[in-house]
Amino acid sequence: MSGIDLQPLFSKESCFWCDGPMFDRETIEAYPELHQFRRHIKTRDHLVPLKDGGAGFTVPCCFNCNHAKGSLDPMEFRDKYRPDVPVEKVVQALLDAKLAHVAVAPRKKRVTKRRRVVR
Numbered sequence: 001m002s003g004i005d006l007q008p009l010f011s012k013e014s015c016f017w018c019d020g021p022m023f024d025r026e027t028i029e030a031y032p033e034l035h036q037f038r039r040h041i042k043t044r045d046h047l048v049p050l051k052d053g054g055a056g057f058t059v060p061c062c063f064n065c066n067h068a069k070g071s072l073d074p075m076e077f078r079d080k081y082r083p084d085v086p087v088e089k090v091v092q093a094l095l096d097a098k099l100a101h102v103a104v105a106p107r108k109k110r111v112t113k114r115r116r117v118v119r
């Protein structure tokens, strides 16, 4: 690698899963020398897969981890691919996700059933 000091170019957030440094998309696009680090571009991972209702909550995630995780359940992904991530961290994020999810998608009011007329 050339003499570029990468440190100041890193995104402020590190990857939730591998804790690795990431680059913001704009940074990667601004520096052709960084194109080799495309797999470290910052993305957002829907901690809980969309198919399981995870819309509304994301964690910072490098492209690499996001790609590997796909639509796996977060704990399943952790056990299989990122066992170094403390279970507590995932649990805490899941708790946060639940709260965020409720905040984003408020419960629908129950539609009162029409009363059946008994004669």
Ligand SMILES: [Zn+2]
Pocket: 015, 016, 017, 018, 019, 020, 061, 062, 063, 064, 065, 066
């Ligand atoms: Zn990662």
